Amino acid sequence: MASANPLLIEEDIQGISQIETIVTKVVHRFNLSNDMQGNILISLTEAVNNAIIHGNKNDKNKCVKLKITQESTKLAFSVSDEGTGFDHTKLPDPTLPENLLKLSGRGVFLIHQLCDAVTYQDQGRTVEMHFHICTL
Amino acid sequence: MSTMNMYVHDSNAIKVLHVQGDLNANTAGEVDSRLHQLIMGGNKKLIVNLDQLNYISSAGLRVFLSANKLMKKQEGNLRICSLNNTVKEVFDISGFHLIFDIFDNEEEALNGY
Numbered sequence: 732m733a734s735a736n737p738l739l740i741e742e743d744i745q746g747i748s749q750i751e752t753i754v755t756k757v758v759h760r761f762n763l764s765n766d767m768q769g770n771i772l773i774s775l776t777e778a779v780n781n782a783i784i785h786g787n788k789n790d791k792n793k794c795v796k797l798k799i800t801q802e803s804t805k806l807a808f809s810v811s812d813e814g815t816g817f818d819h820t821k822l823p824d825p826t827l828p829e830n831l832l833k834l835s836g837r838g839v840f841l842i843h844q845l846c847d848a849v850t851y852q853d854q855g856r857t858v859e860m861h862f863h864i865c866t867l
Numbered sequence: 868m869s870t871m872n873m874y875v876h877d878s879n880a881i882k883v884l885h886v887q888g889d890l891n892a893n894t895a896g897e898v899d900s901r902l903h904q905l906i907m908g909g910n911k912k913l914i915v916n917l918d919q920l921n922y923i924s925s926a927g928l929r930v931f932l933s934a935n936k937l938m939k940k941q942e943g944n945l946r947i948c949s950l951n952n953t954v955k956e957v958f959d960i961s962g963f964h965l966i967f968d969i970f971d972n973e974e975e976a977l978n979g980y
Binding site for chain 2: 744766776826831838840
């Protein structure tokens with residue numbers, strides 16, 4: 732699917748400190764708005780953080796891969812880990828009154844709210860976040 | 868590289884913590900410690916000014932939830948002000964506007980405090 736589209740960036744990610752530099756490159760390349768930059772930055776940070784902590788269980792021998800592809804007016808950010816996967820439909824809604832004060836469980840929710848579309852592959856080991864862009 | 872700076876100033880004898888830059892998993896621990904220190908230091912009124920905060924992740928949201936919980940235990944009140952559009956959107960979609968006292972700017976946060 733996304734692999735058939737032009738590949739912009741493919742990197743092994745060691746930590747979320749790498750994300751800002753990558754997003755800045757993409758923002759400059761496509762002249763994206765500040766709002767979109769924020770949405771991409773937060774979504775990607777959440778996805779990479781989840782991949783490192785929940786996917787790879789902080790195992791430094793396991794990789795997190797980031798691929799960014801472009802398809803017409805859409806950018807796709809794909810984050811893959813080497814964990815056991817997860818079912819995103821089983822996650823509780825953090826905005827329900829009973830969950831509102833819970834300290835965790837907002838990462839995936841934020842991704843779904845801030846991206847134009849989100850898909851999962853490989854039993855949840857890969858999350859692909861889509862953003863529609865105006866300028867090409 | 869994620870960067871975050873903090874500083875505290877007194878405004879009408881109320882401590883205002885400014886958090887600037889990126890509030891994510893890499894920087895959240897530092898902000899959490901500072902907030903904890905300020906609250907446990909006896910500041911029952913505390914304002915967090917986010918006017919120079921670029922973005923906040925779920926790790927950053929957790930910091931404010933934790934601080935709010937601690938502040939309530941101390942029978943105090945935490946106010947947050949000056950959110951940019953990106954940060955405000957994250958607060959809103961997370962339902963944080965229902966939990967926190969959020970103000971457009973520091974002056975409004977200080978009013979009647």
